[in-house]
Amino acid sequence: MDYIPNTQYDKEIMMKEMGISSFEALLKDIPRTLREFSLPLHQGLSEPQVFNILKNLGEENINTNKCISFLGAGAYEHYIPSIVDHLASRSEFYTCYTPYQPEVSQGTLQVIYEYQTLMCELTGMDISNASLYDGSTALAEAALLAIHLKEKNKIICSRAIHPEYRQVLKTYVKGLHTEIVEIDVPEGTMDMDQLEKALDDKTAAVLVQSPNFFGCIEDMEAISGITHKYDTLFVACVNPISLGLLKPPGEYSADIAVGEAQVLGNYLNYGGPYLGFFTIKKDLLRRMPGRIAGETVDRNGRRCFALTLQAREQHIRRQKATSNICTNQALLALRACIYLCALGKKGMEELANLNIQKSHYAYERLRTLNNFRLVLKKPFFHEFVLKTHDHIRIGSINEYLLKKGIIGGLELSQWYPEMDNCMLLCITETKTKTSIDRFVAELAQISTTM
């Protein structure tokens, strides 16, 4: 199946009209040697055959619907209202192009404008762009913005920022002779003394995640205060779900707030595609990476929307652009937009509350277990670290749990060698009291048998 409507019959008619006798005549510029290759590939398949293969491949994975999962660490399971899939599956949304022709793209443009408004409301920031690839690249773009704006080449970041985000950051600044200083997190949150010592006139930005990789809520107000003693940007990386209740970056004077918005109506998808959001204070507007939609009027004076401030972008500025970004994540921003409208003002608050209540319930239950300890400081949002007694390996715990239909937490020693025997657990609103109790009971069982 190749989705090509024209047939040999059409081809012959077309070639006749073009006055050519062989298709090869059109390829005369291609050196002969390049035409001599074989493609050792399969024969084309019919739709039922293809779908059968894909179904089987899908079923070979153990998905989070078959098991109760306690994995988080930057990719989160939340319930997605039915209308999100229904509306985002309209092909007027998913088969259209980037809205360069506003006359026939008002749907997409208004969605982007509404998405920008929603993200500003949630974060308390002034301006949002139309989205970036994911949380990790949004954070890296924030660092690049700071480096170029301040013309300084030192970035300070907390060691409790998602380890893969820090890896991406390092990759991004490789060509720019930038020094990255990581601040320790002795009890789960940033060491303030170390931060104060590291800060200086050469620092372009301080990057902090809250709730951080371990789930701990950082003292963002204090960090912001210390950072702003210098001519340095404060970049907050936050979880949008937490902002239903937690203090938004706008309330603690962050200059840039970024993060992963997969949580707003997007599936886990084995890590992608996800949705990076990027919001700023208004004085940084001309430095914003990526697309932005704005309101204007048409020739008849009617309200309408268009991509704007394109003088920042690569197709105009080429090597002088604020970023090389072209494609963004419009369809996932649409999903986030629908999700936020569906949850609404009250719903987002209730959702944050449910996440906090359930994770704290689980925390209190786990505290009573022998052989397990909760090692980091409160307050936390919906994740926390559980440490086992030395003789019980995380790997064997997770193997045991899987047999019971439970996907356990993430082992932390791969990124934090000092956190041996620790797992990061995440409890969102998708976990019922019954499933949390079952999880605790299984761990208690391990604790007595191992």
Place this chain on the structure above:
Amino acid sequence: MDQMEPLIFEKTSPGRRCFILPACDVPDKRITDLLPQNVLRKNKAELPEVSEIDVVRHFTRLSKLNYCVDTNFYPLGSCTMKYNPKINEDSARLEGFTKLHPYQPVDQCQGILSLLYDLEQILKNISGMSAFTFQPAAGAHGELTGMLIIRAYLEKKGEKRHKIIIPDSAHGTNPASAALCGYEVESIQSNTEGLIDIHKLQEVFTRDTAAIMITNPNTLGLFEKDILEICRIAHDNGGLVYCDGANMNALLGIARPGDMGVDILHLNLHKTFSTPHGGGGPGAGPIGVSEALKPFLPIPRIEMTEKLALEEHGIDPLIKSNKSPYSSPNPSDGPFHRKYLLNDNYPDAIGRVRAFYGHVGMMIRTYTYLLSLGKEGIHRVGEYAVLNANYLRQKLEKYYDIPYGKTCMHEFVISAKKQKKKGASALDIAKKLLDYGFHAPTVYFPLIVEEAIMVEPTETESRETLDAFVAAMIQIANDIEQRPETVRNSPQTTPINRPDEVKAAREPNLRWKKK
């Protein structure tokens, strides 16, 4: 009738609800008993308060203000707006993929890992490259990854080179990506044929040059006929060749960048491989590299523990098993037992360019597409894409100036210079096409053609659709002769007419605020 839809914020009414969460089934404590007051927000987020039918009608009505591939032909040069098969969507939406967490142990993810592994083998075959990474999230992200690989490769050899050569016909992302990576960009002027000037290239490609970034076919839709020489010049000077694969659709089954001598290639899955554009993303920009650059690919790499496959037998993994050609890893397969894993252990790797493994959802769509196409389908894609473009080109050349080439690959570029003198610009022509029910072509790109209109039909359009487009273009050419103001005043039939873009930029209104 005014077709416009109010903003969702203008429909809000206090207390109205849409989605309702389940009640709290654990003891519901006061929030201040769990968290200190100073971490809680002071001001509530002013999100909409609307009912389910409000939300459904709002977004359904908005959707109807869009043109899309499912309703209209997009002759959008360089964007390859081909049909997006529905089965691809069904595959990517299977629960076995959507509900898979990226940190589940590899034992729980063998299905998706084997898919990604097989997809890499197929793409290697199609492109002639030696290995692929799926991490880059889009074409521009692939370019950045490619630049970082070039830098790492040269540094490993102990060389510091500062310059990247880019033809003046290139996409804007090319110089932006090179600059982001700290390289100086040297633009090289195209020759009178619209191709890279070999003699000039020989002069500027010095020992200080890290690479040349080419697009082949280039943005004029022309095959760089000296491609073998271009690669030779780069390699003789110790440099590399990066190929922007935005125009790969022209080459499917016709020629392979790897055979040309290209060292790094990015593919746009949302162009060549039929994944939907989504109104501007998500896309995906996997990159393929030559053997020498393999160690520098981002981590993690997807690998198979038993190497019986492809590299040894030179065949697609799908047809190597003697049982069922599509059998997936099965422990009882004996000698064909395969296990897939993620390998981080590459000391020379450039690092990570994205958290997790890339836009997996787009890989699933691509894999579905390639299974459907098969070998003959892949050959036919390139052939019919080139045929359709040439058919349009030849029908339009009597009415419009086409400054470069006598034939083209998958796209061609019109210059509306002549029409501009008569009173209607490339932009006006583009807008008038909207009134005829066609999406506008790409305009004012490439920069080397005055009043450029770039047309790419793709292989998924029928002869009848092409004829209808030709008829519209001829009508517009005639209108410009007789009454150019009707073209200047277009569009008239769309939900809005031309927006005031100057106002949008001068008085930025980028979010709604309560009045």
